[in-house]
Amino acid sequence: MKQRILVMGGGVIGLASAFELAGRGYEVTVLEAGRCGGQASGAAAGMLAPYSENLESPDDFFQLCRASLELYPEWQRRVRQVSACGFEYTASGSLYAVCHEADMLALESRRLWQREHGSSAEILEGDRLFAAEAQLSRQVRAALWTPEESHVYAPDYVKALEQGCRRLGVQIEEDLGGIRLGDLDERIEAAAADGRFFTGDQLVIAAGAWAGEWSGLLGIRIPVRPIRGQICAYRAEGSDPPLRHMVFSSQGYLVQKEGGTLVCGASEDMAGFDTSVTERGIDRLIHWNKKMIPALEGRKPFHRWAGLRPATQDGAPLIGRLQGHPRVLLAVGHYRNGILLSPVTAKLTADCIDGRALPAWCAAFRPERFGPV
Numbered sequence: 177m178k179q180r181i182l183v184m185g186g187g188v189i190g191l192a193s194a195f196e197l198a199g200r201g202y203e204v205t206v207l208e209a210g211r212c213g214g215q216a217s218g219a220a221a222g223m224l225a226p227y228s229e230n231l232e233s234p235d236d237f238f239q240l241c242r243a244s245l246e247l248y249p250e251w252q253r254r255v256r257q258v259s260a261c262g263f264e265y266t267a268s269g270s271l272y273a274v275c276h277e278a279d280m281l282a283l284e285s286r287r288l289w290q291r292e293h294g295s296s297a298e299i300l301e302g303d304r305l306f307a308a309e310a311q312l313s314r315q316v317r318a319a320l321w322t323p324e325e326s327h328v329y330a331p332d333y334v335k336a337l338e339q340g341c342r343r344l345g346v347q348i349e350e351d352l353g354g355i356r357l358g359d360l361d362e363r364i365e366a367a368a369a370d371g372r373f374f375t376g377d378q379l380v381i382a383a384g385a386w387a388g389e390w391s392g393l394l395g396i397r398i399p400v401r402p403i404r405g406q407i408c409a410y411r412a413e414g415s416d417p418p419l420r421h422m423v424f425s426s427q428g429y430l431v432q433k434e435g436g437t438l439v440c441g442a443s444e445d446m447a448g449f450d451t452s453v454t455e456r457g458i459d460r461l462i463h464w465n466k467k468m469i470p471a472l473e474g475r476k477p478f479h480r481w482a483g484l485r486p487a488t489q490d491g492a493p494l495i496g497r498l499q500g501h502p503r504v505l506l507a508v509g510h511y512r513n514g515i516l517l518s519p520v521t522a523k524l525t526a527d528c529i530d531g532r533a534l535p536a537w538c539a540a541f542r543p544e545r546f547g548p549v
């Protein structure tokens with residue numbers, strides 16, 4: 177008989193895991209407190225940028241991000257095909273821009289390690305830089321060009337994943353409110369406040385910024401907390417040449433979506449579970465945006481929003497099976513990289529459920545590494 181897997185959380189990680197598991201023949205139910213994709217996943221800028229988001233060194237977390245980037249071309253083809261839903265996936269490459277001579281050494285050392293790890297990164301300066309990205313401020317001294325990076329339109333990608341899950345027979349239960357977990361050892365039991373009741377053979381907890389709530393029940397520390405990202409978007413204006421690359425700097429990023437909307441992010445605020453947008457947060461983005469792209473001077477974003485990134489104490493996610501509760505797996509704490517990490521997390525989670533051991537380098541993501549409660 178097919179095993180039944182309960183997936184707690186209908187964000188990008190929960191949906192991607194459900195999609196992969198259903199594709200491997202499991203019966204899957206997604207349990208979502210609110211609406212699928214309603215939190216960090218739907219709010220993300222969708223950058224698939226392991227090099228630009230990991231500046232210092234190619235550590236295990238970078239390797240995880242890179243492995244996921246490599247899965248993306250095939251993964252997104254499969255999601256598209258199964259769901260019959262389109263979503264933007266643009267191989268734009270990225271520019272990591274610096275404005276000061278003093279930053280050149282750091283840029284060069286990033287170029288060197290990136291080239292040892294699958295990128296053909298180059299430093300662009302002067303005419304070459306402005307030919308590549310005409311809208312950049314002439315105050316930009318140089319930029320590290322990483323052609324391998326790309327982006328998706330996250331809200332459409334998450335909708336496609338949801339639709340793909342449905343087409344594979346995944347049962348998606350939304351608006352469950354609080355969910356209570358009962359037995360975890362003989363089988364999995366989950367009860368919703370409205371009386372809906374679910375059982376399964378195994379449970380994947382993919383509850384994003386809310387994952388810490390299960391710490392007491394599971395007996396392990398799950399130090400995941402919400403970090404708010406405020407973000408804004410400008411409408412395209414006819415006179416602007418499009419931004420061809422994602423543009424990163426130490427202060428944020430800009431990424432132009434199909435149809436011309438320019439998305440600019442993002443703050444990193446500790447505000448608990450508050451997803452409101454503040455004047456101060458958006459003003460800081462506006463100030464930085466016009467410094468990088470002078471054409472934005474005097475323009476106001478037409479849309480402002482915020483999402484909660486699930487950050488862990490050591491910055492790395494928790495992925496894998498619990499030794500203390502062998503029917504339970506965690507897939508949480510993806511912080512700034514949930515969209516990027518969705519294919520690799522889905523694959524590793526499904527490999528665990530298939531009974532396969534994870535590669536040795538995944539020890540860095542062991543869910544029990546923070547010790548008991």
Ligand code: GLY
Pocket residue numbers: 221223405441442485511512513
């Ligand atoms: N990955 C971009 C962000 O979290 O803002």
